[in-house]
Amino acid sequence: xxVLTQSPGTLSLxxxxxxxxxxxxxxxxxxxxxxxxxxxxxxxxxLLIYAASTRATGISDRFTGxxxxxxxTLTINRLQPEDFAVYFCQQYGVSRTFGRGTxxxx
Amino acid sequence: xxxxxQSGPGLVKPSQTLSLNCAVSGDSVSSxxxxxxxxxxxxxxxxxxxxxxxxxxxxxxxFAESVKSRISITADTSRNQxxxxxxxxxxxxxxxxxxxxxxxxxxxFENWGQGTRVTVSS
Numbered sequence: 001x002x003v004l005t006q007s008p009g010t011l012s013l014x015x016x017x018x019x020x021x022x023x024x025x026x027x028x029x030x031x032x033x034x035x036x037x038x039x040x041x042x043x044x045x046x047l048l049i050y051a052a053s054t055r056a057t058g059i060s061d062r063f064t065g066x067x068x069x070x071x072x073t074l075t076i077n078r079l080q081p082e083d084f085a086v087y088f089c090q091q092y093g094v095s096r097t098f099g100r101g102t103x104x105x106x
Numbered sequence: 107x108x109x110x111x112q113s114g115p116g117l118v119k120p121s122q123t124l125s126l127n128c129a130v131s132g133d134s135v136s137s138x139x140x141x142x143x144x145x146x147x148x149x150x151x152x153x154x155x156x157x158x159x160x161x162x163x164x165x166x167x168x169f170a171e172s173v174k175s176r177i178s179i180t181a182d183t184s185r186n187q188x189x190x191x192x193x194x195x196x197x198x199x200x201x202x203x204x205x206x207x208x209x210x211x212x213x214x215f216e217n218w219g220q221g222t223r224v225t226v227s228s
Contacts, residue, residue, distance in 0.1 A: 001171075035214035044204055044218035045153070056216070088153060092213025095170065098153035 002027055002091050004099035011104045019076040021102045023089035028069050030093030036065055036074045037088045039101075045088060049074065076104070108132040108140075110205050110219035118199075118226050124192040128205030128219050135181040135188050136161045141208045142188040143215065144179060148201035159188055160211075195226045 003026040011019055023034065032052040037045035047056045049065035052072055062083075064075045076083055084106050089099040114126035126144075133140060141160040147153045157169035159179040169177050173192065181188040192199060205219040 033213060037215075044206075044221050045215070046218075047214060047216050050212070050214040090153070090214065096155035096213055098155070100152045 002029065002094055002097050004089050004091060004097060006087075006089060006099035006102045008102060009100075011102060012106070013079055013104060014106070015079050015081055017079050019074075019079055019083070019104050021074040021076075021087055021104075023067075023072040023074070023099050025070040025072070025091060029072075029091045032068050032072075033091060033093040034065075034067070034072050035090045035092065036063075037090065038083075038085045039088065040085045048087075079104070108207060108217045110207065110217055112203075112205055112219040112222045114222055114224075116223055116225060118195055118224060119228050120196055120226055121194055124190070124195050124199060124203075124224055124226070126190045126203055126205070126222055126224070127187050128189070129185070129187040131186070134183070135186050136183050138162055139210050141211060142179070142181065143206045143208060144190045144203060145206055145215070146199075146201040146203045147221075150198075151201070154201075156190070156192075158208075197226050200224065200226045 005024045007022045034052045036049040039045045048059050048063050053065040062077045066073050086101045086103045088101045109131045111129045118124045141158045143158040144156040159167050176193045178191045202221045202223050204221050206215040
């Protein structure tokens with residue numbers, strides 16, 4: 001099983017700042033099959049990024065995914081109030097596994 | 107836009123079978139381009155993919171190793187819904203369960219149900 005380790009666990013930032021979230025895989029993620037999701041309290045996850053860097057339909061260009069192999073990053077530019085949430089990475093190269101999440105808090 | 111609406115009990119007794127339904131609108135459960143998945147989330151296990159059913163020339167299933175011996179996922183074309191059945195549950199199966207979907211075997215999840223909080227307790 002591919003284990004995804006997200007860091008930091010919590011990121012404390014202010015609106016307008018940039019958030020940089022890391023997702024490290026225990027082994028190479030085939031074809032960079034890595035996705036990012038945003039989850040707010042009481043809601044289901046929402047797909048932001050797939051294939052490491054492709055934004056899902058309707059996702060703001062303030063969200064940027066990058067990386068390859070075992071190291072991936074989600075960058076959120078100019079944080080807006082609605083961006084404060086928990087973010088998960090998921091690999092789908094071998095079965096499907098998720099990271100434990102990074103909370104972006106005010 | 108595909109929409110998923112979940113239903114099912116929020117409380118299940120230990121050793122019994124957990125059953126949840128996911129009604130699909132905006133597409134068909136017999137679509138040959140969509141996989142119908144279940145994912146759960148708990149504080150102890152995080153987000154965990156459980157399995158999927160998908161129809162190509164016939165119906166197929168994939169299941170996570172962690173639940174493979176206890177899980178089934180079925181599709182009901184007459185009701186356009188799919189269902190999760192997890193047998194022999196224990197308190198470790200307490201979680202929020204989500205139905206979700208992926209297109210063309212992509213493996214990432216575009217649309218999600220609202221979630222059902224299931225507690226396993228006597």
